Amino acid sequence: MEYRTITTAVTAQIEEKRSRFRCDLTPVETEDDARRAVEQARKEFWDARHHCSAFILGPEGRVERSSDDGEPSGTAGAPMLDVLRGSGLTDVVAVVTRWFGGTLLGAGGLVRAYSEAVRAAIDVATPRTMTLTDEWAITVPHADAGRVESALRTDGVEVVDHIYDAAVTLHLLSHDGHHLGAMVSELLQHDVEPQHIGHRWVRRD
Incomplete structure (x- = not known):
């Protein structure tokens, strides 16, 4: 039996209509670890409007959680979780911090932006x-x-x-x-x- 995670924490950032989306992708082992990663982003980037998150835990990926953190329901956490699922990674948390750029993105735009931010972080991560x-x-x-x-x-x-x-x-x-x-x-x-x-x-x- 085996599973895939990442070796170390990585960061990636994208921009969509002047809104910045920073994804911090971190290896974790417990829900407490994952929630601490979310709180760390919230404290470090206190000036941002949203800190959306998704994580998958366990060798079989049985524990899954996500949060829209104030974004319209289903536009952030769930798409982020879908990207993590598709990557085959587990024991990992993705936190996407958003700085609003003044232009509303709409539901479809938010889904794309949050998904792309997580994909960008996965692309620079080293799998293990x-x-x-x-x-x-x-x-x-x-x-x-x-x-x-x-x-x-x-x-x-x-x-x-x-x-x-x-x-x-x-x-x-x-x-x-x-x-x-x-x-x-x-x-x-x-x-x-x-x-x-x-x-x-x-x-x-």
């Missing part, structure tokens, strides 16, 4: 693919821990934690626990059985 990976634990003697870890890393296995006790327990990310066990067993010349301890989302690219 996250994949769900099995996490394993193996326990080895202190004297062997260094060479075991070195061999695992050389084989492309990610070592994410070390627990030092009477022996050393290594936490590893791999889709193939059988391969881990066979590899470490061969190194140590005795059977080593990796323990499956859960899953982690990890960056694939």
Whole structure:
């Protein structure tokens, strides 16, 4: 299982009939994170008339929210959310700040402008693919821990934690626990059985 988000926050700006639309696109993990991003834009750009927003959260994009923030209903938040959906991104919030330029854009003009602002930000963002990976634990003697870890890393296995006790327990990310066990067993010349301890989302690219 995998999903796509963005690596870092980005900004893009468009202009429509002298109204400026600035989109801040930010990676987030929770609704609180998303709402903080909206409030940050509201505080930073206090002189703007509207701070419309949309966000999608979760590996399957199950949490979706949007706000028109005073624009006519359906002309800002919903179109922004549609653009996010179409991009395939999740764990991301888009906040579009609008400075009014003196000319009314009409419902169609607003929909186009808010949508284009989000698209412009997505175009300059760097995507990141996250994949769900099995996490394993193996326990080895202190004297062997260094060479075991070195061999695992050389084989492309990610070592994410070390627990030092009477022996050393290594936490590893791999889709193939059988391969881990066979590899470490061969190194140590005795059977080593990796323990499956859960899953982690990890960056694939």
